[in-house]
Amino acid sequence: AQSVTQPDIHITVSEGASLELRCNYSYGATPYLFWYVQSPGQGLQLLLKYFSGDTLVQGIKGFEAEFKRSQSSFNLRKPSVHWSDAAEYFCAVGPYSSNTGKLIFGQGTTLQVKP
């Protein structure tokens, strides 16, 4: 079965601290992986995506993610969190051609940033 698991429903970090959000997936074909961020009442913004090549992917806003095939993981990291990073984060897996299949989303992780 195809699925995405984000084990942490809620994470609180202090501003300036490092961050890692976990994502594990189960997908029958070659996985194409995405991280999105959603601010309250807003749509989704793409942070980064992995299709092939270097397994460490750089994204916007200082985020990066590492694809580990052996662990079926695609964890999101940021070395120093800013208060504006507080939001909901979704990991998703989907097909290479975005119009040929659906994205499967994880349950989301709420990030709270302490001053």
Added chain:
Amino acid sequence: GAVVSQHPSWVICKSGTSVKIECRSLDFQATTMFWYRQFPKQSLMLMATSNEGSKATYEQGVEKDKFLINHASLTLSTLTVTSAHPEDSSFYICSATQAAYNEQFFGPGTRLTVL
């Protein structure tokens, strides 16, 4: 980048009335559009996939007679919630893509409240 808009951004209606939500791709031709529903503090749930000029494909458990989807042009898809009831209150998000893209582009969402 590719931009997707939704209209309205929020709507309040009375129980029993119908509501139409528009999703537009502003700077590209979207051969495929997706409609999602999101309950508070939850992930996105795919409702249906629509390809331009074809009938929408609904996910299991989604009532096609209640959630009417039309994708009559390459830049516009509409979702009509018919005979809305309070349990239809939710955040509805669309996304759009085409074969040349390897990601979906998300609209800002529409908040529907049924009284």
